[in-house]
Amino acid sequence: MALIVQKYGGTSVGDIHRIRNVARRVAKTRQEGNDVVVVVSAMSGETDRLIQLAHQAWENPDLREYDSLISTGEQVSAALMAITLQSLGVPSKSFLASQVRILTDSAFSKSRIGKIEVQALRQALKQRFVPIVAGFQGVDKDGNITTLGRGGSDTTGVALAAALKADVCEIFTDVEGVFTIDPNICPDARKLTHITYDEMMEMASLGAKVLQIRSVELAKKYNVPIHVRSSFSDKVGTLVTKEDKKMEKVLVSGVTYNKNESRITVVRVPDKPGTASQIFTPISDAKIVVDMIIQNTSADGYTDLTFTVPKTDLKKALKLVKTTAEAIKAQEVLADENIAKISIVGAGMVSHAGVASKMFGALAKENINILMISTSEIKISCVVAGKYGELAARVLHQAFGLEKGELRKEA
Amino acid sequence: MALIVQKYGGTSVGDIHRIRNVARRVAKTRQEGNDVVVVVSAMSGETDRLIQLAHQAWENPDLREYDSLISTGEQVSAALMAITLQSLGVPSKSFLASQVRILTDSAFSKSRIGKIEVQALRQALKQRFVPIVAGFQGVDKDGNITTLGRGGSDTTGVALAAALKADVCEIFTDVEGVFTIDPNICPDARKLTHITYDEMMEMASLGAKVLQIRSVELAKKYNVPIHVRSSFSDKVGTLVTKEDKKMEKVLVSGVTYNKNESRITVVRVPDKPGTASQIFTPISDAKIVVDMIIQNTSADGYTDLTFTVPKTDLKKALKLVKTTAEAIKAQEVLADENIAKISIVGAGMVSHAGVASKMFGALAKENINILMISTSEIKISCVVAGKYGELAARVLHQAFGLEKGELRKEA
Numbered sequence: 032m033a034l035i036v037q038k039y040g041g042t043s044v045g046d047i048h049r050i051r052n053v054a055r056r057v058a059k060t061r062q063e064g065n066d067v068v069v070v071v072s073a074m075s076g077e078t079d080r081l082i083q084l085a086h087q088a089w090e091n092p093d094l095r096e097y098d099s100l101i102s103t104g105e106q107v108s109a110a111l112m113a114i115t116l117q118s119l120g121v122p123s124k125s126f127l128a129s130q131v132r133i134l135t136d137s138a139f140s141k142s143r144i145g146k147i148e149v150q151a152l153r154q155a156l157k158q159r160f161v162p163i164v165a166g167f168q169g170v171d172k173d174g175n176i177t178t179l180g181r182g183g184s185d186t187t188g189v190a191l192a193a194a195l196k197a198d199v200c201e202i203f204t205d206v207e208g209v210f211t212i213d214p215n216i217c218p219d220a221r222k223l224t225h226i227t228y229d230e231m232m233e234m235a236s237l238g239a240k241v242l243q244i245r246s247v248e249l250a251k252k253y254n255v256p257i258h259v260r261s262s263f264s265d266k267v268g269t270l271v272t273k274e275d276k277k278m279e280k281v282l283v284s285g286v287t288y289n290k291n292e293s294r295i296t297v298v299r300v301p302d303k304p305g306t307a308s309q310i311f312t313p314i315s316d317a318k319i320v321v322d323m324i325i326q327n328t329s330a331d332g333y334t335d336l337t338f339t340v341p342k343t344d345l346k347k348a349l350k351l352v353k354t355t356a357e358a359i360k361a362q363e364v365l366a367d368e369n370i371a372k373i374s375i376v377g378a379g380m381v382s383h384a385g386v387a388s389k390m391f392g393a394l395a396k397e398n399i400n401i402l403m404i405s406t407s408e409i410k411i412s413c414v415v416a417g418k419y420g421e422l423a424a425r426v427l428h429q430a431f432g433l434e435k436g437e438l439r440k441e442a
Numbered sequence: 443m444a445l446i447v448q449k450y451g452g453t454s455v456g457d458i459h460r461i462r463n464v465a466r467r468v469a470k471t472r473q474e475g476n477d478v479v480v481v482v483s484a485m486s487g488e489t490d491r492l493i494q495l496a497h498q499a500w501e502n503p504d505l506r507e508y509d510s511l512i513s514t515g516e517q518v519s520a521a522l523m524a525i526t527l528q529s530l531g532v533p534s535k536s537f538l539a540s541q542v543r544i545l546t547d548s549a550f551s552k553s554r555i556g557k558i559e560v561q562a563l564r565q566a567l568k569q570r571f572v573p574i575v576a577g578f579q580g581v582d583k584d585g586n587i588t589t590l591g592r593g594g595s596d597t598t599g600v601a602l603a604a605a606l607k608a609d610v611c612e613i614f615t616d617v618e619g620v621f622t623i624d625p626n627i628c629p630d631a632r633k634l635t636h637i638t639y640d641e642m643m644e645m646a647s648l649g650a651k652v653l654q655i656r657s658v659e660l661a662k663k664y665n666v667p668i669h670v671r672s673s674f675s676d677k678v679g680t681l682v683t684k685e686d687k688k689m690e691k692v693l694v695s696g697v698t699y700n701k702n703e704s705r706i707t708v709v710r711v712p713d714k715p716g717t718a719s720q721i722f723t724p725i726s727d728a729k730i731v732v733d734m735i736i737q738n739t740s741a742d743g744y745t746d747l748t749f750t751v752p753k754t755d756l757k758k759a760l761k762l763v764k765t766t767a768e769a770i771k772a773q774e775v776l777a778d779e780n781i782a783k784i785s786i787v788g789a790g791m792v793s794h795a796g797v798a799s800k801m802f803g804a805l806a807k808e809n810i811n812i813l814m815i816s817t818s819e820i821k822i823s824c825v826v827a828g829k830y831g832e833l834a835a836r837v838l839h840q841a842f843g844l845e846k847g848e849l850r851k852e853a
Contacts, residue, residue, distance in 0.1 A: 047498040081518065087458040088522045089529035096528075096536055100521035103514035107492065110511035111499045117507075118500035125507055129540065130585050174541055 033198040034066045034156075038166065038188030041075035042205040043262035044108045047115075053203070053262060054115040057161060061121065066156050068191060070166045071112050072184040073104025094139035098168075098178045102128075105165035105184070112163045123161040126151065128168040128176070133187065135169030135177045141318065142169050142177035143245075144186065147194040164191060182243030189246040193253035200255050202242060203262035208269030209234065209241050211433035212286045217425045219434035223284060224267075227274045230284050231257075233376040233410040247271065274378060282386065283377035283431040288424040290371045290417060292322055292339040294403070295352055299333040299362035306359050310336065313351040319344040323372075323405040323412065333362075337403060339414065342368055370402065371420025374412040375427055387411050393430035399423050444609040445477045445567075449577065449599030452486035453616040454673035455519045458526075464614070464673060465526040468572060472532065477567050479602060481577045482523050483595040484515025505550035509579075509589045513539075516576035516595070523574045534572040537562065539579040539587070544598065546580030546588045552729060553580050553588035554656075555597065558605040575602060593654030600657040604664035611666050613653060614673035619680035620645065620652050622844040623697045628836045630845035634695060635678075638685045641695050642668075644787040644821040658682065685789060693797065694788035694842040699835040701782045701828060703733055703750040705814070706763055710744040710773035717770050721747065724762040730755040734783075734816040734823065744773075748814060750825070753779055781813065782831025785823040786838055798822050804841035810834050 037057065044050050060067050072078075081101045085092045092100075109125040116123035128135075131151060135142035155162045166184025169177040179186050185202060192200035206214075207222055209231065214220040226234070228251035235244040241259055250257050250271065260268030300306050307326070314321060324338040340348045349366055356364050380386050390411055394401060399422065403414035415423050428434060448468065455461050471478050483489075492512045496503040503511075520536040527534035539546075542562055546553035566573045577595025580588040590597050596613060603611035617625075618633055620642065625631040637645070639662035646655040652670055661668050661682065671679030711717055718737070725732060735749040751759045760777055767775050791797050801822055805812060810833065814825035826834050839845060 047495065050499065084458065084518070084522060085525060088461065088525040091529075092525040093528050096521040096524045099536055099538070100518055100525075103517050106514050106517075107495070107511055110507040111495060113507045114496060114499040114503040114511075117504050118502075125510055127510070127587075176538075 032064050032066065034068070034195060035060060036068045036070065036188050036192040036195065036197045036200045038070040038184055038200065038202050039072065039112075039262055040184065040202075040204045041072040041078070043203050044071050044112065045075040047111070049262075050108070050111055050115050054112060054119055054121070056262070057116060058119050058121050061161065067161050068152060068156070068195065068197070069112060069161060069163045070184055070188040070191060071105060071108045071163060072166050073101075074108050077104040077107070095175055098139045098142075099176045102165070102168040102176050102178055105167050109163045109165040113161075116161055116163070121161055122159055123163055124155055125163045125165065126155075127165050128187075129170040129174070131164060133164075133169045133190070135171055135179070137171040137173070137175065137177065138318070139175075139177055141180040142171070144169060144179070144190050147190055149194050152191075152195065180243070180245075182240075182246075185243040185246035186249060189249045189253075189255055189257065192255045193249060197255070199258055200250065201258045201260060202246075203260060204241060205261065205263065206241065207261040207264065207266055208259050209271070209285070211284065212424060212428045213288055216288055216421050217428050217434075219428065221433060221435075223269050225270050225272065225275070226284060227378050228271060229274070229409055230376050230378050231271045233374070233407070234285055234287055242271075282379045283375045283433065285376050286424050286428045286431070286433065287374045287376065288371060288420055289374075290420055291342055292370060292372055292414075293342045293345045294337060294339050294367040294370050294414065295345070295348060296335055296337045296365040296367075297352060297356055297361050297363075298335055298365060300336050300356075301360060302332050302334045307336065309359055310352060310355050313355060314340070314348055317344075317347060317351060319348050323403055323414065325403050325405070339370070339372070339403070369417035370414050371417045371423070372412055372414050373420060373423045373427060374410050375431060376410045378409050380409050380411070389430060390427060393426050394423055397422060397426050399426075443475050443477065445479070445606060446471060447479045447481065447599050447603040447606065447608045447611045448614060449481040449595055449611065450483065450523075450614045450673055451595065451616065452483040452489070454614050455482050455523065456486040458522070460673075461519070461522055461526050465523060465530055465532070467614075467673070468527060469530050469532050472572065478572050479563060479567070479606065479608070480523060480572060480574045481595055481599040481602060482516060482519045482574060483577050484512075485519050488515040488518070506586055509550045509553075510587045513576070513579040513587050513589055516578050520574045520576040527572055527574070532572055533570055534574055535566055536574045536576065537566075538576050539598075540581040540585070542575060544575075544580045544601070546582055546590070548582040548584070548586065548588065549729070550586075550588055552591040553582070555580060555590070555601050558601055560605050563602075563606065591654070591656075593651075593657075596654040596657035597660060600661045600664075600666055600668065603666045604660060608666070610669055611661065612669045612671060613657075614671060615652060616672065616674065617652065618672040618675065618677055619670050620682070620696070622695065623835060623839045624699055627699055627832050628839050628845075630839065632844060632846075634680050636681050636683065636686070637695060638789050639682060640685070640820055641787050641789050642682045644785070644818070645696055645698055653682075693790045693794055694786045694844065696787050697835050697839045697842070697844065698785045698787065699782065699831055700785075701831055702753055703781060703783055703825075704753045704756045705748060705750050705778040705781050705825065706756070706759060707746055707748045707776040707778075708763060708767055708772050708774075709746055709776060711747050711767075712771060713743050713745045718747065720770055721763060721766050724766060725751070725759055728755075728758060728762060730759050734814055734825065736814050736816070750781075750783070750814070780828035781825050782828045782834070783823055783825050784831060784834045784838060785821050786842060787821045789820050791820050791822070800841060801838060804837050805834055808833065808837050810837075
């Protein structure tokens with residue numbers, strides 16, 4: 032008998048009909064002799080509806096209230112899932128984060144889980160209930176409701192699996208697994224049967240929307256196997272685990288594409304110690320995530336500093352940067368929203384120096400100009416003009432032979 | 443400086459525009475030097491939407507899950523109200539029942555408040571926040587979310603006013619106060635400036651939908667003045683207080699009309715001790731509220747027993763009664779949904795024997811047959827065929843001269 036945490040995303044619980052399908056799968060998993068803990072997201076569209084209400088009330092809503100508001104989406108789907116399971120004769124009980132208790136810090140709208148108390152869930156399992164946990168939410172030490180950021184239900188699922196020492200965390204979504212490239216961009220996308228935590232983290236952080244990156248970090252830390260699969264079929268999906276010696280070391284596992292970043296350039300920054308810190312401290316204090324940072328060698332005592340921030344934070348970041356730019360007497364601040372970032376990811380990349388030049392060559396052949404480059408041990412990212420983004424992704428997918436093997440065109 | 447609890451109903455917070463209007467009124471009340479605690483209902487339509495979802499999931503939803511589901515409506519409006527007040531520069535903070543703590547029993551969907559802890563609210567007031575409390579909801583000793591029954595936000599408001607020793611509980615609604623009759627039935631309806639708790643309780647229990655009856659019971663118990671008024675105007679509404687010697691003792695204060703009851707008749711019940719108890723115990727155990735009960739004198743060792751239950755409980759009640767009827771060998775069980783109850787209410791009625799005959803005479807003059815009669819110290823109720831209900835109400839309103847005086851036709 033295994034203990035399985037199953038997390039169902041918004042499209043999987045999008046309406047009562049789909050909730051019923053999910054409930055049948057949960058019932059089946061239990062009939063097969065397993066203990067199941069279910070984590071649910073809000074019904075698709077619901078979180079957006081609530082966010083819109085918040086912004087109608089005020090463009091700059093207080094984040095404590097914002098979290099209390101948007102956490103209701105998961106509360107609704109957890110109760111509906113419990114009721115539906117009961118209608119199938121399966122005893123079930125919903126749990127809010129405050130009832131489990133999933134304790135977080137007080138960084139509203141992007142809280143981190145500190146501790147999960149598992150007694151209530153263990154007790155429910157012992158009494159043969161299927162616990163349904165509202166994903167995405169937490170509670171801080173003062174009893175305030177917090178949320179874990181977009182896609183936070185994945186983190187709820189993995190954190191629960193870790194705390195309960197579950198055998199696997201199954202993440203049910205509307206795709207059949209992790210693909211070598213977004214199938215919407217490239218019809219030759221191939222489903223991966225295995226991927227390592229590190230590769231998955233790069234894929235997630237680079238724009239493959241399958242899993243929230245923090246959930247993968249957490250899975251790696253506690254060595255929780257994640258099985259990413261579709262709630263609309265019974266097919267095996269993609270298993271995310273630590274690196275296995277037996278795994279074939281592929282050079283490049285996938286290509287990702289991200290058009291949610293924007294670029295800020297501070298022109299002619301006086302090149303002296305401390306200026307970079309002066310620029311980035313206020314941005315980091317505002318909890319804006321900076322992705323790529325590039326600074327060219329200084330020639331005449333001045334340098335240009337370029338970096339990327341999420342488009343949603345551009346306005347806020349620009350305001351902060353302009354203030355700093357004035358203070359440090361930089362010439363001007365430029366912004367560009369029309370960019371795309373394309374990356375190749377692969378655990379085998381580290382030992383192959385030729386991967387980068389192959390990437391640049393493939394882009395050059397299509398006359399796609401590279402605006403920024405950034406590398407890590409298992410990925411290489413290039414920023415290009417937004418209009419070339421999808422083309423660049425397809426070109427790279429082909430250049431590294433990812434379309435070969437079993438094609439999953441039905442996806 | 444007064445401490446005022448203001449409760450706003452669903453239509454008063456029906457959309458962001460209305461929430462903003464309410465927030466302005468709250469801000470004004472505070473600017474006038476008062477401390478304000480706000481209680482909000484769900485946005486109009488939201489509770490019905492959630493109930494519909496529950497019933498789509500299962501026609502017989504588990505009430506623990508049902509409460510967790512439908513309590514989200516108030517959570518949403520509390521957060522939106524806090525955000526909107528903040529946007530007007532008024533510090534504000536939302537509170538769920540579990541955060542205040544409003545402790546109830548575990549009778550899900552119709553819980554009763556046992557205790558309210560006021561420390562958190564007092565602290566918030568001291569820090570100059572306007573606390574916004576989610577109405578309708580409570581929390582039991584095990585941390586489960588409960589709800590107080592339809593209209594329960596009124597009870598939240600009054601219970602908070604009592605616990606905080608507030609000077610008044612203002613109930614903002616979509617009408618301008620308590621009227622002598624439902625203005626939708628009779629255009630001659632007149633707004634009452636004062637009404638006693640007892641009269642209001644009879645009015646509420648008899649179908650005037652202005653206030654939840656339990657909120658008035660509670661207000662009477664703790665002597666909390668209630669001011670029923672419109673959130674769409676600044677006019678003074680109706681003050682509900684204990685009887686005041688100075689108040690003019692009117693014979694009849696109002697006429698109420700209720701078409702939500704249904705009638706069950708158990709035919710030829712063997713007339714021996716214990717049968718009534720056998721019939722009503724299972725109904726009461728099922729928490730079905732029985733309103734009128736009539737049993738005629740027995741002639742031949744058999745009697746007919748007639749009583750009314752809410753239409754929504756008719757199916758459940760019938761099933762229970764039929765089982766009992768078989769056990770006690772009654773002849774048959776009849777049900778009638780097409781009835782209406784018309785009542786006249788007035789604190790002065792007790793000393794005037796002629797009120798009943800005047801009522802029956804007025805109905806007879808219009809050839810309206812009376813099916814059941816029930817009386818209390820301050821009210822007389824008659825059940826008539828459903829189709830005569832509105833006519834009967836208008837006839838009585840006129841017979842007791844309620845249309846005289848200042849007419850409030852603008853309502």
